[in-house]
Amino acid sequence: MSTRIAAARVDEIPDPGKKLIEADDRLLLLIHLDGQFYCLDDICTHDGGTLYDGDLVDHAIRCPRHGARFDVASGAALSMPATEPTRTYPVTVENGTVYVDVD
Numbered sequence: 099m100s101t102r103i104a105a106a107r108v109d110e111i112p113d114p115g116k117k118l119i120e121a122d123d124r125l126l127l128l129i130h131l132d133g134q135f136y137c138l139d140d141i142c143t144h145d146g147g148t149l150y151d152g153d154l155v156d157h158a159i160r161c162p163r164h165g166a167r168f169d170v171a172s173g174a175a176l177s178m179p180a181t182e183p184t185r186t187y188p189v190t191v192e193n194g195t196v197y198v199d200v201d
């Protein structure tokens with residue numbers, strides 16, 4: 099069963115921009131890009147690096163440690179050295195608030 103959390107106000111995160119949110123014992127990365135919001139684990143699947151400090155390039159976030167890129171919408175690993183996707187979470191926006199469904 100999933101839990102819906104209020105992650106941010108829409109006007110709180112610039113576009114492009116990022117925010118770290120806590121959900122239980124996890125850190126999630128909320129991304130605002132081209133008018134859309136996305137949420138993924140703040141974990142690079144190559145070696146566990148945090149993605150928060152990575153650059154947003156071509157609809158992907160680049161891990162600051164060794165450069166792997168992940169699609170912000172699907173979490174797919176787009177370049178080496180990562181080969182596995184990072185997990186994504188459904189995001190909805192209602193009345194100026196960004197919600198994330200976590201399980």
Ligand code: FES
Binds near residue numbers: 146161163164165179
């Ligand atoms: S930990 Fe992210 S590319 Fe190595």
